Every structure is written in structure tokens, then in C-alpha cells.
Amino acid sequence: MVDILHRVGIESSANDVYKALTTREGLAAWWTNNTQGESKVGSVVKFRFSAGGSEIGGFDMKVIELQPAKRVLWQVVDGPEEWIGTKIRFDVKQAGDHAIVLFKHQNWKETVEFMHHCSTKWAVFLLSLREFVERGTGHPAPRDVKIHAGD
């Protein structure tokens, strides 16, 4: 089992970061504008992505754990085969005037090429989270920073 890891520091309260990770409006402002569902333990939040105006897929996340201003844990219940059963975890802590986000996309079965891609793309979206929380505007899909032609 292998993990994708990231860390960003956001000039904000841990609670504001937690809100961006646990409200539909927050998630839609940094990850993908097509976000549906409610962030409650046991519920499923659906993230969808488009290209050229057509939906090209996405991820369904079951909310496993929520600790206000501290932790969000999701399990992937639908999406690309390599993602199903993996877990996505955000640990947030306050350090002075910054909220530190430790991110893990855990339990990949193999270090496939797609895992390399997803690691870089997660960095892009976590920087979008940082922009959104600090300045009010992120770069969610489909306005996300591309790391390959159109992707």
C-alpha cells in the first residue's frame, strides 16, 4: 500500500479550512465546481469533472470521519478503479497565523503511472484550496491548472 502525501500552509484559521473541506460551496470553490451532496458522516459527496462541455467522470466519497477544525476522512466508493477503496485524509492544525494541511491519499495498491499523475494534480488542487481560503477565489475544475495538455 502506497500513499500520496502533501502539505500546504494557509494564512487562515483551521476552522476556515475545515469549512472549505466540508461544505458543498467550499469544495466547489477549489476542487470541482460540479460538487453535489452533503458532508455528513455516512453521506456520499459526488465530485464530477467535464471536458469540452461533457462530463468525463468523477469520484464518489463516503464521509467516514469529521472532526471540526481538525480532520476530514473520506473513502472512495466510486470512481476510477485504482481509487476505489482508497482513503483521502486532511489533517488540519493551527500554527500561529497559518493553518497547516497535511494531506494523504492512502492505500493505493500499486505505484501505477496514474498515481504519479494524481499526486501532481492533488498538489494543484491543494494550492487552489490555499488560494480560495486566503483570497476568496480558487481554481476549481474546469478552471484548474493543467499538468498535461487538457488535463
Added chain:
Amino acid sequence: MVDILHRVGIESSANDVYKALTTREGLAAWWTNNTQGESKVGSVVKFRFSAGGSEIGGFDMKVIELQPAKRVLWQVVDGPEEWIGTKIRFDVKQAGDHAIVLFKHQNWKETVEFMHHCSTKWAVFLLSLREFVERGTGHPAPRDVKIHAGD
């Protein structure tokens, strides 16, 4: 042993990417403008970083393997304790009009918080490599994209 993984697609030839990874001018244009040494097997390339005008450290990389337009492999011989002995590997392949870069920073002993930080920062620098090769201008340190206040 755990690895940092990334993947970017660059609209260019694999050879142009290889040049950006194996010349002092290329490396200085996307990673850090303070790059010294020669990229030859057995040589050491030194990467240094500054903050507020003072040098704050860096990495010494021994060049282990060079396969033109295909692979660059370095071993870290000096730098932060967590980096010493780790390897940094760039595999490049041509896919149509794009060069695909598979990046690995291999053999970390533990998934410490610093490893999370370095993973996100590598994504930032690989996107700088992409910008430099595609458009001629990257964002090497000290003009690198920050992922935390001043860092």
C-alpha cells in the same frame, strides 16, 4: 521506504526535457537559479536556495545515471538529513507531441511531515519545468510558487 511520485506532460521533445534536466542553464531555469556544477555521471551538482538575500541551504546531487532523452538519476549526497541517501529519478518518454515525465524521489525512511512538504514543492517545480520547456520561462527559486508563507 516510501517515495514521492509525480507526472507532468510537456509539449516538447523528450530531448528538450532531457536538456533542461542535464545542463546548468536548464536546471537553473526551473529549480533554483543558484545551480552549480556539471551534469556528468560521477559529478556532483549543487543546488542552493536563499531567503531574504541569505543562503539557507540546498542539496548536493551525485549524478548516477544519464540516458539521453530517457533518464536522469541522482543520489543526494548532502542536504537535509531526511534527503541524504535518497534518490531522485526522472524518466522521460515521448507520447505524440508530448514528453511525459515520470518523477520519483525514492527511498525516504519515514513519511515525516517534511516529506509531505517536499512532495507538494516538487509538483510546483515540475510545473516550473513544464513552463520553462514549453514557453522559455520557468519559476525557479527564489521566484518559485510558495506553498506556505515564504516557503
